[in-house]
Amino acid sequence: MSCYQWKTLAPQIKFLLKPNRYYSNIEWIVSFSHAYSSKSGKKGKIAPLQERKMVDSSRVWAKGGDGGNGCWSVHRSRTDWRGKPDGGNGGKGGNVILECSSAVWDFSNLQHHLNAKRGGQGMSKKMAGSCGSDQVVQVPVGTVIHLVSGEIPSLIMNASKTDLQPWELPDDVGEVEKSKCDKPLIEIVDWEEKLDAGQKLHAEDSNKHQASKSTNIYENEAITDLEEGTCHSSESDGENTSLEDANDGESLSETELEEETVQYSVGELTEPGQRMLIASGGEGGLGNAYFGKSLKHKKFKYREKKPSVENMDDGIETSLSVGTLGSETILILELKSIADVGLVGMPNAGKSTLLGSISRAKPQVGHYAFTTLRPNIGKLNYNDFFSVTVADIPGIIKGAHENRGLGHAFLRHIERTKVLAYVVDLAAALDGRNGVPPWQQLRDLVMELEYYQEGLSERPSLVVANKIDENGAEVVYQELKKRVIGVPIFPICAILEEGIPELKAGIRTLLIDNGEKHHTLKLDNIITVN
Numbered sequence: 192m193s194c195y196q197w198k199t200l201a202p203q204i205k206f207l208l209k210p211n212r213y214y215s216n217i218e219w220i221v222s223f224s225h226a227y228s229s230k231s232g233k234k235g236k237i238a239p240l241q242e243r244k245m246v247d248s249s250r251v252w253a254k255g256g257d258g259g260n261g262c263w264s265v266h267r268s269r270t271d272w273r274g275k276p277d278g279g280n281g282g283k284g285g286n287v288i289l290e291c292s293s294a295v296w297d298f299s300n301l302q303h304h305l306n307a308k309r310g311g312q313g314m315s316k317k318m319a320g321s322c323g324s325d326q327v328v329q330v331p332v333g334t335v336i337h338l339v340s341g342e343i344p345s346l347i348m349n350a351s352k353t354d355l356q357p358w359e360l361p362d363d364v365g366e367v368e369k370s371k372c373d374k375p376l377i378e379i380v381d382w383e384e385k386l387d388a389g390q391k392l393h394a395e396d397s398n399k400h401q402a403s404k405s406t407n408i409y410e411n412e413a414i415t416d417l418e419e420g421t422c423h424s425s426e427s428d429g430e431n432t433s434l435e436d437a438n439d440g441e442s443l444s445e446t447e448l449e450e451e452t453v454q455y456s457v458g459e460l461t462e463p464g465q466r467m468l469i470a471s472g473g474e475g476g477l478g479n480a481y482f483g484k485s486l487k488h489k490k491f492k493y494r495e496k497k498p499s500v501e502n503m504d505d506g507i508e509t510s511l512s513v514g515t516l517g518s519e520t521i522l523i524l525e526l527k528s529i530a531d532v533g534l535v536g537m538p539n540a541g542k543s544t545l546l547g548s549i550s551r552a553k554p555q556v557g558h559y560a561f562t563t564l565r566p567n568i569g570k571l572n573y574n575d576f577f578s579v580t581v582a583d584i585p586g587i588i589k590g591a592h593e594n595r596g597l598g599h600a601f602l603r604h605i606e607r608t609k610v611l612a613y614v615v616d617l618a619a620a621l622d623g624r625n626g627v628p629p630w631q632q633l634r635d636l637v638m639e640l641e642y643y644q645e646g647l648s649e650r651p652s653l654v655v656a657n658k659i660d661e662n663g664a665e666v667v668y669q670e671l672k673k674r675v676i677g678v679p680i681f682p683i684c685a686i687l688e689e690g691i692p693e694l695k696a697g698i699r700t701l702l703i704d705n706g707e708k709h710h711t712l713k714l715d716n717i718i719t720v721n
């Protein structure tokens with residue numbers, strides 16, 4: 192490419208280089224430039240980018256959208272000078288939802304702050320506010336959720352449903368169908384009587400961090416607790432001292448504070464399409480049209496004054512007109528790949544080459560250690576349409592539990608595999624190479640697995656003795672058979688695809704047996720001393 196051509200391309204490249212989300216485009220440009228230069232016989236000037244590091248855990252703060260406020264409006268006409276209340280309800284806030292997708296590999300594109308949209312405000316002419324849109328975030332298959340604070344996430348089948356749509360304006364409070372809402376709706380109270388008796392009502396203090404709890408303003412308990420004391424708003428924390436009746440709420444928030452520790456594995460997403468609600472939106476406030484027919488007392492009839500945070504001593508209907516807050520959650524997401532077979536081995540043992548030869552996966556292969564920086568998953572298909580997923584994880588070395596090499600955090604990806612395939616390099620210690628013999632490799636691997644999680648190695652296993660094509664490898668293989676007992680050993684040459692059919696049959700047998708024959712690799716069954 193001539194200098195002039197590069198110059199004309201420069202603005203586009205500059206634009207693509209700007210934000211992180213165009214990273215894939217950069218890779219594309221680099222590969223294009225390499226392809227171009229190799230085609231034209233010139234040496235590429237741009238160095239290839241290193242493979243992106245897999246992000247397999249992420250901390251996320253999620254906040255559901257707040258509910259919109261109900262509208263306080265009076266419609267007057269020439270014939271009706273007193274007017275009628277016609278304020279619509281506020282809309283429900285949006286939810287934050289995690290969606291399991293096979294199109295996503297890791298959490299590299301996941302934002303740390305997830306906010307759903309708030310509900311729209313109600314308007315005059317009985318117009319309901321719009322519902323806030325949900326924030327749906329895609330996460331990879333095998334995502335495990337740990338809860339730091341907030342509500343425990345719940346699995347949902349479809350997109351979020353609003354229990355009571357804001358446009359479903361009931362003619363009378365008492366006529367609201369309970370079937371439309373799981374929660375018991377507002378209790379049918381004779382408000383007129385209460386107001387006449389001169390009782391002031393106060394709303395229960397809504398918990399800012401627990402919108403679902405604050406939505407309990409619809410519950411009977413909340414209403415019956417509101418008989419005495421001064422009125423206060425949902426945002427007037429600390430001002431109200433007569434909350435003995437509402438001690439339940441206080442004790443709840445205290446226990447929540449105590450529970451600031453992480454609750455592990457509160458949920459997991461294992462199938463594409465699964466959805467998990469992690470932060471729910473607040474309920475919309477009620478417009479004065481909602482109270483129009485139930486509140487007939489003069490003092491409160493057709494209230495014109497719009498409720499405000501400063502002036503909230505106006506009764507239960509005022510506090511109900513303010514939309515509740517969306518819930519807040521802090522989560523730690525962790526990825527645990529789901530595969531039937533996990534390939535475990537030292538760096539350079541040939542795991543990626545093996546995965547490439549048994550499946551259609553194309554993992555990166557290199558003659559240097561730690562070529563694989565992220566797990567690769569491939570599908571192993573049989574002639575009768577039986578298929579098995581195989582995970583190739585980065586190489587594990589002795590001392591990985593002390594953070595040597597890439598550490599041993601990647602072992603979480605084999606936690607859920609049914610079968611372990613230990614891949615050893617038969618030629619690692621041949622011809623003066625400074626590797627370790629295969630039986631020692633096996634011992635180190637089993638120990639690292641146990642260091643990571645006790646009992647992780649106790650599952651059906653087989654040994655893949657790779658690089659049988661190398662000089663002297665056959666002798667080492669014979670020695671390996673003598674030193675390692677209790678598990679089947681398959682000699683293969685991954686590059687030339689020799690021994691692959693036998694290995695595939697062995698994997699299938701082990702999966703179907705599901706460990707009934709107890710082919711488990713134990714430290715006692717590996718002889719390392721000469």
Ligand SMILES: Nc1nc2c(ncn2[C@@H]2O[C@H](COP(=O)(O)OP(=O)(O)OP(=O)(O)O)[C@@H](O)[C@H]2O)c(=O)[nH]1
Nearest residue numbers: 539540541542543544557558561562563586685686
């Ligand atoms: N001679 C021979 N070499 C092989 C065979 N299989 C793999 N290799 C070579 O071994 C080297 C390492 O192969 P990889 O597949 O990258 O090994 P890996 O276990 O994935 O290595 P890491 O990514 O570091 O964990 C490459 O140079 C391969 O060409 C084999 O059957 N015979």
